[in-house]
Amino acid sequence: MTLKHKKPGGKASSAPLMGGKEESTIFEFSSPGRSSATFRETEIPPRNPSQTIPSYYLRDSQLEFPEVSERDLVAHFTRLTHRQFSVDLGAYPLGSCTMKYNPKLADAGSVIPQFANIHPLQPVSTIQGWLELMVTLENYFTEITGMAAATLQPAAGAQGELTGLLIMKAFHEHNKDERKNIIIPDSAHGTNPASVTLSGYTPITVKSNSRGLVDIDALKQLVDKDTAGIMLTNPNTIGLFEEEIVEIAKMVHDVGGLLYYDGANLNAIMGIVRPGDMGFDIVHSNLHKTFATPHGGGGPGSGPVAVSARLAEFLPGPRPTITGRDGTGNPVYGMETPAKSIGRIHSFHGNAMVFVRALAYMMYYGGKGLREVSEIAVLNANWLKKRLSENFPAAHDRVCMHEFVCTAAKLKKDSTVRALDVAKGLLEEGFHSPTVYFPLVVEEALMFEPTETESLQTLESIASAMDKIAEMAKTAEGRGELKSAPKVTPISRLDEARAARNLISTYDASLASTDN
Amino acid sequence: MSGFIPHTPNEVAEMLTFLGIESVDQLFETIPSAIRLSRDSLKLPDSKSEFDVLEELETLAAKNRALGPDFISFAGGGAYDHDIASAIKSLSTRSEFLTAYTPYQPEVAQGVLQALFEYQSLVSRLSGLEISNASLYDGASALVEAINLTVAQSKNGLVWISQGINPAYRQVVNTFANGTGHSIQEIPIRNGSTSWPVENPTLPGTIVIGYPNYLGLLEPMEQIISFAQANDIKLIFAYDPVSMALLRSPGELGADVAIAEGQSFGVGLNFGGPYVGLFSTREKYVRHLPGRLVGETVDSAGQTGYVTTLRTREQDIRREKASSNVCTNQTLIAITTAISMSWLGKSGIQELANRCYSGAEYLKDLLVRIDGVELYSSLPSVREFAVKTKMSSELLVDRMIEEGFLAGVPILEGFESSDVYGSLLVTVTEKRTRAQIDHYASTLERIIR
Numbered sequence: 001m002t003l004k005h006k007k008p009g010g011k012a013s014s015a016p017l018m019g020g021k022e023e024s025t026i027f028e029f030s031s032p033g034r035s036s037a038t039f040r041e042t043e044i045p046p047r048n049p050s051q052t053i054p055s056y057y058l059r060d061s062q063l064e065f066p067e068v069s070e071r072d073l074v075a076h077f078t079r080l081t082h083r084q085f086s087v088d089l090g091a092y093p094l095g096s097c098t099m100k101y102n103p104k105l106a107d108a109g110s111v112i113p114q115f116a117n118i119h120p121l122q123p124v125s126t127i128q129g130w131l132e133l134m135v136t137l138e139n140y141f142t143e144i145t146g147m148a149a150a151t152l153q154p155a156a157g158a159q160g161e162l163t164g165l166l167i168m169k170a171f172h173e174h175n176k177d178e179r180k181n182i183i184i185p186d187s188a189h190g191t192n193p194a195s196v197t198l199s200g201y202t203p204i205t206v207k208s209n210s211r212g213l214v215d216i217d218a219l220k221q222l223v224d225k226d227t228a229g230i231m232l233t234n235p236n237t238i239g240l241f242e243e244e245i246v247e248i249a250k251m252v253h254d255v256g257g258l259l260y261y262d263g264a265n266l267n268a269i270m271g272i273v274r275p276g277d278m279g280f281d282i283v284h285s286n287l288h289k290t291f292a293t294p295h296g297g298g299g300p301g302s303g304p305v306a307v308s309a310r311l312a313e314f315l316p317g318p319r320p321t322i323t324g325r326d327g328t329g330n331p332v333y334g335m336e337t338p339a340k341s342i343g344r345i346h347s348f349h350g351n352a353m354v355f356v357r358a359l360a361y362m363m364y365y366g367g368k369g370l371r372e373v374s375e376i377a378v379l380n381a382n383w384l385k386k387r388l389s390e391n392f393p394a395a396h397d398r399v400c401m402h403e404f405v406c407t408a409a410k411l412k413k414d415s416t417v418r419a420l421d422v423a424k425g426l427l428e429e430g431f432h433s434p435t436v437y438f439p440l441v442v443e444e445a446l447m448f449e450p451t452e453t454e455s456l457q458t459l460e461s462i463a464s465a466m467d468k469i470a471e472m473a474k475t476a477e478g479r480g481e482l483k484s485a486p487k488v489t490p491i492s493r494l495d496e497a498r499a500a501r502n503l504i505s506t507y508d509a510s511l512a513s514t515d516n
Numbered sequence: 517m518s519g520f521i522p523h524t525p526n527e528v529a530e531m532l533t534f535l536g537i538e539s540v541d542q543l544f545e546t547i548p549s550a551i552r553l554s555r556d557s558l559k560l561p562d563s564k565s566e567f568d569v570l571e572e573l574e575t576l577a578a579k580n581r582a583l584g585p586d587f588i589s590f591a592g593g594g595a596y597d598h599d600i601a602s603a604i605k606s607l608s609t610r611s612e613f614l615t616a617y618t619p620y621q622p623e624v625a626q627g628v629l630q631a632l633f634e635y636q637s638l639v640s641r642l643s644g645l646e647i648s649n650a651s652l653y654d655g656a657s658a659l660v661e662a663i664n665l666t667v668a669q670s671k672n673g674l675v676w677i678s679q680g681i682n683p684a685y686r687q688v689v690n691t692f693a694n695g696t697g698h699s700i701q702e703i704p705i706r707n708g709s710t711s712w713p714v715e716n717p718t719l720p721g722t723i724v725i726g727y728p729n730y731l732g733l734l735e736p737m738e739q740i741i742s743f744a745q746a747n748d749i750k751l752i753f754a755y756d757p758v759s760m761a762l763l764r765s766p767g768e769l770g771a772d773v774a775i776a777e778g779q780s781f782g783v784g785l786n787f788g789g790p791y792v793g794l795f796s797t798r799e800k801y802v803r804h805l806p807g808r809l810v811g812e813t814v815d816s817a818g819q820t821g822y823v824t825t826l827r828t829r830e831q832d833i834r835r836e837k838a839s840s841n842v843c844t845n846q847t848l849i850a851i852t853t854a855i856s857m858s859w860l861g862k863s864g865i866q867e868l869a870n871r872c873y874s875g876a877e878y879l880k881d882l883l884v885r886i887d888g889v890e891l892y893s894s895l896p897s898v899r900e901f902a903v904k905t906k907m908s909s910e911l912l913v914d915r916m917i918e919e920g921f922l923a924g925v926p927i928l929e930g931f932e933s934s935d936v937y938g939s940l941l942v943t944v945t946e947k948r949t950r951a952q953i954d955h956y957a958s959t960l961e962r963i964i965r
Contacts, residue, residue, distance in 0.1 A: 022820050023626075026634050026858045037864025039871060040599065043950040047874045049762050053896045057734050059764045064641055065862045070603050073858055077631065081612035084627025088611040094620070101520050102615050105566040114577035117584060119591050120788025121925050123913060126587075129579030130787050143559055155653035155789070156844040158831070166695055190832035194841035198664075199695040203836045241546045271558045272544055277551045288844070292520075296848025297628035298618035298808070299651070300790030316691070343691030347594060347656040347684050347777065348788025356573065363569045367558030369519055375540045376521050376528075382543055383531045399543055423621065433621055438832070455522040456531060484816065489623040491821040496622075499813035499825040503802065505647060506637040510812050 022491075023079050026066045027507045036070035083490040084297075085432055091458050093384075095403045095435040095447025096189070096237060098267045098289035100377075105364065106293065106357035115356055120348035124334050130352070131320040131333030137359045138304070138320075144362075144370065145263070145283045146276025147306035151315045152355055153345040157264060158191040160284030160303025161231070163316060165199035166342045167282060167307060168229050168258050170314045174340060177256060179228035185214050187237045187439040189264060201228050208441055212238040212396040214248060223251050229258040234278065235268045235401035237439040239381065239447075249279025258282065258311075266290040267451070268378055268402035271371025281308045291358040302354040317341040320349075376452035377402040380459060384450050387463040391470035392422075395442040403449035405442050412444050415473040417482050419444040422469055424485040424493060429465035519563070583785070586920050588952055590879075592900045592943030593730070593925035594655060594682050595788060596758075596780045598868075599947050601859055604782040608852035618808075618844065622823045623815075628847060629822035632810045635854035642760045642857075643753075643774040643796035644767025650808040650824075651792050651850035652842060655777030656688035658793030659754060661806040661840055662773040663689060663698060663722060665797065666750035668804060668839055669772075672721025673698045678710040680729030681754050683930025705934050708893025708902075709735040714743050727755045727766060731927070731936060732876075732900030732943070733893055734763075741770045757781065757794065759898040761869035766796075773797045782856025783849055792849035803829060806840030868946055872899035875944035875953065882957035883942070888964045892939045900943040902927060902936055907964040909940040919959045 092099035154160035196203040209215040261275040263285035287302040317337025392406040423433035435447040472478030619625030639648035753766035766774035811825030831838040888906035909926035916923035
């Protein structure tokens with residue numbers, strides 16, 4: 001290069017990536033004066049805000065948003081997607097998360113303009129389709145769960161839990177029945193105890209017995225007149241059905257308590273058994289698990305809550321409902337708040353576009369199909385559990401439901417290879433890893449949930465990868481590889497302790513840290 | 517097998533043989549037979565093809581009256597009819613973002629994690645506060661979490677919340693306060709501004725201010741901010757993110773926590789969800805932050821990478837001692853807003869805010885000239901304002917539907933005792949043309965005459 005030229009500042013957007021190089025942040029592609037944004041010609045005369053807004057409120061300098069072309073923007077975010085695993089790319093046997101294939105038909109349903117281009121505060125006469133859809137989804141959901149009425153407002157499972165607990169509290173308070181405690185098994189999701197605290201009750205832990213189930217004798221000692229209720233996941237987080245659920249329900253009901261069903265594991269039992277028939281009074285479901293709505297990298301979810309008849313009047317409001325009939329006898333829908341409602345949960349009606357997807361899924365399968373979903377989910381889990389059992393024995397060697405927990409405890413003892421190393425080793429083999437170190441009651445836990453949408457061939461290849469990992473753990477070289485895995489991913493094992501110690505959670509903090 | 521279940525009958529048989537059982541039913545024998553359903557007992561319609569499902573959904577959707585060229589929106593109230601660039605739609609629906617789970621394995625989740633890091637960076641610049649989490653469910657839930665944080669930090673459960681906060685948010689705050697036991701005191705609005713009871717001897721630990729408030733107004737704030745600071749009261753700002761292109765940030769004005777609804781940035785109206793709650797606070801509160809936080813670090817080769825950090829705050833580790841139960845958040849929507857904010861850029865966000873402001877002022881001038889319409893308050897507004905009309909606002913909205921307009925949002929519930937009750941809340945986005953605004957104003961004039 002002999003030509004002299006002034007180099008432009010900033011980063012090129014078409015930087016090579018496929019070699020696993022870092023991707024710069026969007027801010028680093030900025031070039032002063034550049035922009036993607038375009039606007040309509042509106043013919044509205046521009047005004048200067050300082051004409052009406054006092055200087056006290058007005059900012060002195062412009063908001064520093066990135067200055068990038070649309071081409072750079074698209075390139076950057078597309079490259080980020082190349083650094084991201086997803087269900088569309090491969091198996092995601094993450095226990096407790098039900099990462100099944102998300103049908104594209106639901107995507108198509110969710111972009112229908114007459115669903116999407118609706119303001120949430122439009123008068124009810126203009127949202128009859130939406131209200132009918134919500135009522136229909138509530139009805140399907142209550143049928144699947146065996147309950148009487150439902151709310152779709154909660155935006156995720158944890159919000160559903162808290163909603164359900166507030167309904168429980170309202171019920172007891174209405175009966176002038178002061179209660180203090182909610183009983184939770186030691187295998188419960190962490191959201192359960194956190195939700196209990198936020199509901200104003202005190203969580204009390206009941207231990208699991210040697211079979212991985214609620215210890216009935218221990219439960220007997222805990223249940224009394226202070227028991228507001230019990231929260232259970234059934235099948236539980238170990239993937240086992242709580243066989244004594246009917247006895248548990250009776251025990252809790254006998255002292256005036258209520259039963260809350262954490263529906264995270266509903267994928268095991270659709271059309272086979274219903275929480276209502278087990279004796280539960282309140283149920284939440286995660287539409288982004290059982291009903292295949294895409295999880296979006298961590299949301300949006302949707303956590304509808306269904307209740308038995310005696311709790312319906314406490315549901316959040318306003319609720320969609322049939323308020324009358326038109327001249328031809330067709331239902332007319334409106335919104336009403338139940339008499340003793342706990343109040344509103346969401347800014348508007350909940351994660352509405354998720355409802356369309358979940359309803360599309362339910363309509364597609366119908367009642368029989370949903371039962372098949374659960375049957376094959378359970379078959380897949382049992383097959384994989386047995387297939388892995390030589391190297392990774394199940395925590396409880398019995399028939400499991402839609403997921404199972406196996407342990408790397410022996411592997412760790414024999415080879416120092418931990419559950420974490422197994423997880424990273426599986427990433428190296430091209431699969432997402434199972435959930436690790438949960439539930440807390442199992443040492444070196446590996447929690448697999450294959451779901452019904454993974455084929456036998458996929459299960460076999462996951463098992464082969466696990467076999468390979470077990471073999472690798474037998475040699476020093478293999479152990480070294482596992483402990484430094486993964487290498488084929490866009491980035492290798494990350495220093496999580498450093499992230500917490502030297503917190504950098506924005507680009508500005510990153511710049512400041514580089515300056516130092 | 518049907519649908520998205522890949523198993524052939526032979527494969528199912530092969531799997532059963534491997535398990536040493538004869539039928540799938542045997543897998544469910546741990547469920548007591550008394551409660552087990554017989555086959556086909558769910559009373560749901562029969563399965564349908566994809567094409568039938570979509571046709572049914574389209575039929576259902578056709579029962580809605582959607583916004584478009586023949587139904588033009590002047591409604592806001594926390595959800596705004598903005599243009600969304602094709603590039604934003606294209607990127608935000610990419611299946612790698614759409615079908616990923618929460619980034620528990622960072623080595624294969626750098627796409628989501630880095631996009632969230634950029635989102636946090638943008639939200640912190642908007643709010644003027646150093647720490648922003650990786651999103652909450654919506655504006656209302658962000659406010660609930662903000663109050664939980666400031667109550668815990670101030671050790672004072674009394675919260676003064678302005679009636680100028682979105683009435684739905686206030687309802688949600690009250691719902692969840694039934695669990696936490698916080699004492700939520702609504703402070704009434706008069707002539708557009710909150711009548712803070714600063715003479716009251718019982719001081720709150722938290723004050724919640726709207727910026728601009730739900731009525732679109734910029735209330736006098738200097739006094740209440742000084743009052744809060746002098747008495748060590750935590751300040752929460754509920755702000756409009758688009759207006760931040762014009763206004764000083766909550767952080768600059770003294771907020772301890774700032775929350776907002778992020779829908780305006782590239783998220784369709786979608787009948788109210790999924791949207792996204794923006795949440796920012798000061799660095800000193802980071803260990804009490806609700807929800808997830810993404811942090812920068814390096815990998816074993818020294819390359820920059822991202823992880824969820826300070827995880828010990830979260831419910832899955834801290835359990836009943838966690839200050840928040842949030843697990844799943846609104847990641848995809850957060851990423852959508854990050855893409856949208858980047859598309860807008862430095863000049864675009866200002867242009868957007870200016871256009872909203874100019875359109876709103878243009879409409880305001882037209883409306884106040886109409887006999888039977890008056891401005892609710894003379895306080896300055898940015899992109900939304902309330903008018904009192906001689907016809908009831910609900911009836912007016914109904915009548916305007918026939919004329920092809922969503923006229924605005926009637927101000928009713930949550931304002932029962934207020935001088936603004938019955939007014940109409942009107943907004944103008946960059947999408948509205950002068951011709952549409954002129955037509956709206958002349959139609960409204962004709963109808964209320």
